[in-house]
Amino acid sequence: MTDSWVDRFSDLAALPAEDKKLLTERAVxxxxxxxxxxxxxxxxxxxxxxxxxxxxxxxxxxxxxxxxVLYRVTGGESCIMTTSCLFSGEDYVAxxxxxxxxxxxxxxxxxxxxxxxxxxxFRQLVFSGYSDRISDIxxxxxxxxxxxxxxxxxxxxxxxxxxxxxxxxxxQDLAAELGSAREVVSRQLKELQRRGWxxxxxxxxxxxxxxxxxxxxxxD
Amino acid sequence: MTDSWVDRFSDLAALPAEDKKLLTERAVxxxxxxxxxxxxxxxxxxxxxxxxxxxxxxxxxxxxxxxxVLYRVTGGESCIMTTSCLFSGEDYVAxxxxxxxxxxxxxxxxxxxxxxxxxxxFRQLVFSGYSDRISDIxxxxxxxxxxxxxxxxxxxxxxxxxxxxxxxxxxQDLAAELGSAREVVSRQLKELQRRGWxxxxxxxxxxxxxxxxxxxxxxD
DNA sequence: CCCCAAACAGTGACTAAGTCACAGACGCAA
DNA sequence: TTGCGTCTGTGACTTAGTCACTGTTTGGGG
Numbered sequence: 001m002t003d004s005w006v007d008r009f010s011d012l013a014a015l016p017a018e019d020k021k022l023l024t025e026r027a028v029x030x031x032x033x034x035x036x037x038x039x040x041x042x043x044x045x046x047x048x049x050x051x052x053x054x055x056x057x058x059x060x061x062x063x064x065x066x067x068x069v070l071y072r073v074t075g076g077e078s079c080i081m082t083t084s085c086l087f088s089g090e091d092y093v094a095x096x097x098x099x100x101x102x103x104x105x106x107x108x109x110x111x112x113x114x115x116x117x118x119x120x121x122f123r124q125l126v127f128s129g130y131s132d133r134i135s136d137i138x139x140x141x142x143x144x145x146x147x148x149x150x151x152x153x154x155x156x157x158x159x160x161x162x163x164x165x166x167x168x169x170x171x172q173d174l175a176a177e178l179g180s181a182r183e184v185v186s187r188q189l190k191e192l193q194r195r196g197w198x199x200x201x202x203x204x205x206x207x208x209x210x211x212x213x214x215x216x217x218x219x220d
Numbered sequence: 221m222t223d224s225w226v227d228r229f230s231d232l233a234a235l236p237a238e239d240k241k242l243l244t245e246r247a248v249x250x251x252x253x254x255x256x257x258x259x260x261x262x263x264x265x266x267x268x269x270x271x272x273x274x275x276x277x278x279x280x281x282x283x284x285x286x287x288x289v290l291y292r293v294t295g296g297e298s299c300i301m302t303t304s305c306l307f308s309g310e311d312y313v314a315x316x317x318x319x320x321x322x323x324x325x326x327x328x329x330x331x332x333x334x335x336x337x338x339x340x341x342f343r344q345l346v347f348s349g350y351s352d353r354i355s356d357i358x359x360x361x362x363x364x365x366x367x368x369x370x371x372x373x374x375x376x377x378x379x380x381x382x383x384x385x386x387x388x389x390x391x392q393d394l395a396a397e398l399g400s401a402r403e404v405v406s407r408q409l410k411e412l413q414r415r416g417w418x419x420x421x422x423x424x425x426x427x428x429x430x431x432x433x434x435x436x437x438x439x440d
Numbered sequence: 441c442c443c444c445a446a447a448c449a450g451t452g453a454c455t456a457a458g459t460c461a462c463a464g465a466c467g468c469a470a
Numbered sequence: 471t472t473g474c475g476t477c478t479g480t481g482a483c484t485t486a487g488t489c490a491c492t493g494t495t496t497g498g499g500g
Contacts, residue, residue: 179361183460390447403450423495
């Protein structure tokens, strides 16, 4: 196994061979189809997850059925929600869903703890994963508490658009990104369309003036 | 040193003597007066902090001057914001302020890494600290995104009240707890007073019907 | 003792966002 | 073609946040 998955993680690639061996021998490769619920409130974790390919969306759901996206885990990142539960034994307060097909490796709790104890590179990977997620979630708090919805919507449209400036998402999907309500997003989108910055079709939005959107997204 | 500070942390009290020795020898005791800014955006951490006594309030501040409290670190807990920055090197996105006089021990980065490598109990402490904080912050997201302000205010009044049912805080202070605006909180408080659930004085609020407040705080 | 500057609190008018209850519109499958 | 489920539009209303004020208390300094 010369081109192992460990070489995809910069913190792990430089590891001593014996540490790499520990990880590669004990890890279990998994492949998940799009739309799989990786973890959810009320389910305890049993292993640590490293994403190789694809993206996992981590979100919270309210009792009233509204949702908000907290962050996404993409290739080369660890899913700290699993780590978190592995250690504290607490239940998840969020859920993780694969947005695409996801290739990952699952490291059982025992091997995880051994790797943490032995490998400083592995510790670095796990801790920086925690740090990054805390930053992400704090950013979400900042946004929902203090920022205007039109600005946040513009940010998301820019972030979610493909190279052609197209977003394939329903208004409901966008509302879930922002933690808002579908009707509110529909009205905001209509206003952006009125200004000529986007064009709206069923299940799809095209950016027609990205510069104006960037200006709105970056306004203080 | 028979009654060392390490015995205040359940994860550390059971440690082998040599691990305790490492921590106690390398840690630096600090005592901070109330109102000290422990960390703030744009300042990098240089050591890991364990709080022995007192509380540190961790909050975010918006460009418009509004604030929101994320969580509090109390005696026997680690301040993971310092850990986070220690590892990722990223700047703080929040600020920490002592609410009372705080006794703490600061563990330099080198000793921290050594302890992490050697002591599973210390790892447990650090990881569970992370997990708890992530839960806290996710809870904040849930609240600001989805819950009504009157319910959140009732929750905070109950949480902040002393055994006599009194809260010494200005309306501005409460607004900062909730990430809302002072005028909004003033109006909410007036409504609670109109219902006879609280009584309002300058800089102080007294709960007069905690049961009704609990009912509001727990409503779904 | 009185004055006065801060800090604290109250208010009205307005804008932004969320809720509720619908009514259309579109698109695929039977 | 005709449903039927998903997606979107809309009006009326409530809740929350903003702005620009005014009023009120309070603890020093003169």
